[in-house]
Amino acid sequence: RFVFGSTAATALVGAALLRYLWVLDDWRERRDALARAQLEALQARIRPHFLFNSLNTALALVSIDPQAAERTLENLSDLFRAALDDPREGTLGEELDLIDRYLAIEQLRLGARLRIARDWDDLPRELPLPRLLLQPLVENAVHHGIAACAEGGTLELRGRRNGNALEISVRNPLPHAPARAGTGHGLANVRARIGYHFGARAALEAGAVDAHWQVTLRLPDARTDRR
Numbered sequence: 438r439f440v441f442g443s444t445a446a447t448a449l450v451g452a453a454l455l456r457y458l459w460v461l462d463d464w465r466e467r468r469d470a471l472a473r474a475q476l477e478a479l480q481a482r483i484r485p486h487f488l489f490n491s492l493n494t495a496l497a498l499v500s501i502d503p504q505a506a507e508r509t510l511e512n513l514s515d516l517f518r519a520a521l522d523d524p525r526e527g528t529l530g531e532e533l534d535l536i537d538r539y540l541a542i543e544q545l546r547l548g549a550r551l552r553i554a555r556d557w558d559d560l561p562r563e564l565p566l567p568r569l570l571l572q573p574l575v576e577n578a579v580h581h582g583i584a585a586c587a588e589g590g591t592l593e594l595r596g597r598r599n600g601n602a603l604e605i606s607v608r609n610p611l612p613h614a615p616a617r618a619g620t621g622h623g624l625a626n627v628r629a630r631i632g633y634h635f636g637a638r639a640a641l642e643a644g645a646v647d648a649h650w651q652v653t654l655r656l657p658d659a660r661t662d663r664r
Contacts, residue, residue, distance in 0.1 A: 491516055492513065494509060494542050494546040495542070497546065498545060502545075509542050509545055512538040512541050516535065526567055526568070527568040528562060528566055529561060529565075530563065531566075532570060532572065533557070533560070535572055536572055536575050539575065540592075547589060550584075550588070550589025551583050552590065552591040552592065553592050554592070555594045555595075557594055557596030559597070560596040560597075561603075561658070564659060570654075571607075574623065575592070576623065577623045581650075582610060583609055586610055592608070593649075594606075594607060601658050602638075602655055602656060602658060603655070605656070606651055606653045609649060610648065610650075611648055611649060611650050624652065638656075639657060641654050642655075
């Protein structure tokens with residue numbers, strides 16, 4: 438009887454453990470599925486926004502400068518491709534190239550009103566990075582900062598390493614008129630996405646600094662994490 442009781446108890450414990458592991462695995466799958474769905478919803482909100490603005494720029498140039506319009510459409514095709522690609526991961530270099538294409542479109546539209554100061558050439562281009570993570574920050578700065586100022590202004594793009602992390606900042610002059618509603622939409626999306634991908638290891642700060650609006654993104658260096 439003792440052997441039978443011991444075997445039965447062991448079987449019950451084993452069954453309970455298997456049940457617990459199954460429930461835990463099911464919960465994790467549901468949690469991950471929900472997180473993926475939320476991430477895809479966030480990106481679906483980002484994509485139409487910048488594609489719509491870029492397409493308007495290209496259309497406005499067709500009758501003014503056909504050659505510039507052609508270059509714009511080529512850059513726009515790259516933006517479309519980036520928006521439709523797998524949103525989960527690209528590289529920092531690909532994101533910086535995408536920003537260059539986006540800014541080429543905006544410089545044609547804004548002309549001398551948009552001046553750009555870049556200081557992020559030392560950033561590790563091979564670093565894995567979710568696609569369309571930085572571009573919305575640059576777009577916000579152009580549309581709600583530079584374009585909102587009659588005289589335009591300088592868009593400052595800076596990046597540096599700080600220990601085992603990267604700091605990337607986007608800075609634009611504050612417009613004289615109050616900011617239009619919706620300027621925080623891109624920031625909220627980026628903040629949600631870095632929370633999903635990096636957790637507490639990443640942070641996004643935004644605020645007014647010396648008559649400028651500055652957004653600073655701090656990201657972990659995944660290459661260091663693997664060492």
